[in-house]
Amino acid sequence: MGKVYIVGAGPGDPELITIKALKCIQKADVIMYDRLVNKELLSYAKEGADLIYCGKLPNYHTMKQETINKFLVKYAKAGKTVVRLKGGDPYVFGRGGEEAEYVAKHQIPFEVVPGITASIAASSYSGIPLTQRNISGNVTILTGHRVNEENHLLNNLSFLKAADTLCIYMGIGNIETIQAQLLKADKSEQTPVAFVEWASTDKQRTIISSIEKMAHDVNEKEIENPCLIIVGEVVKFHSKLNWFEDVPSRSMIVEAGASQ
Template identity: 60%
Template sequence: MGKVYLVGAGPGDPELITIKGLMCIQKADVILYDRLINEELLTYAKKEAELIFCGKLPGYHTMQQETINHFLVRHAKKGKIVVRLKGGDPFVFGRGGEEAEMLAKHGIDFEIVPGITSGIAAAAYAGIPVTHRDFSSSVAFITGHQRADSQEEIKWESLAKGIDTIAIYMGISNLPYIRDRLIKYGKAPSTPAAVIQWGTLYEQKTVTATLETIVEAVQQKQIENPSMIIIGEVVALREKIQWFEQLRFQASSFANEAF
């Protein structure tokens, strides 16, 4: 019997993977990887390792979750070391819990290797701390997928009234709905908001506005997935401590001067 490692690849910058995660990639016989992992990480795999793409696009699944589970079980039962390489952290909106349940059901040995989730990393690279002693003592990580039921309404009310910083994954298409629900249940329209596209990568682009105006700002700047939405007073700190875009600008200026 082999073993499966459910590995968080981090938010995009390949240097942000953990040492343990990288070691798992290096020893894997089979790697099943998602769309949003940085494929530079696959260059650390053994030459003979089998690489299986199982990424998902909005509205289109290259490989169904049941098929992914089947591959994990099948290869492990062949005695192979299997790495399930997932963007961010495997237990934060990554279905890692479902995969771990399936492995446990089949008696397959496995380990969870946490990764840096985009809700923290993209915000940090945009100069936004999700907590701050003066502005935020609570943070919530939520999925932006819309559900029309009573529990959904209760959730938005709790978020609007009880959480200082809200980090929303996969929410671009539902941003108008998110804005309307938060304002409806008491979040001030003037609350600072940011949307970060391709967080931690060179292509990173950040748009800030208020909760009331963020939809228009995103449309104007043509921000698309993959993006993180951050809502809360901490967003205002970006004006003082943004560093990544400034670092990128300095690097670009230096390169231009060299030529």
């Protein structure tokens, strides 16, 4: 019997991977990796390791989740050390829990190795602290995907009202609905919003907007996934704490609406 390691590869900057995750990559017989995993990390795989791409785009899956689950079990039963390499953290909108549950159901030994998730990376690399004394005492992490489902947190207006800082994953495709729900929750139209594309990579771009203009700016500035949306007064710190994008050759900062 082999073993499955469900491993977080971090947000994109290969130097942000943990030592434990790197050791897993180095000893793996099989690495099943996602689209947002930095391909540089695959260079640490041992000679002869099988590298299997499982990438997913919005509305298009190279490999269905059910197939991924079955391959994890198949390779482990063949005595292989299998690394399921996932962008960010496996247990934060990474479906790592589903994979772990499936592997456990088939009595396969497994471990889960955490990784830096997109909200933490986007916060640090854009100069936006998610918490700040006297400004933000709580952080809510939620998905903008399937926002029309009845039990989605964005449909809970009292919940949104209580949130000081919101970190929204996978929200670009439903930006109009997200904007409408924030306004229904009596969030000020002038509440700052940050869109952080490709956080921690050399393609990072931070666009500053507001709840009032957020849907317009997504279209006007052609904002695309992967993108982390941060909503709250802490976004104002971007102008003075941004360190990453100020480095020459890094991506530009676009202050949406600044010239309007």
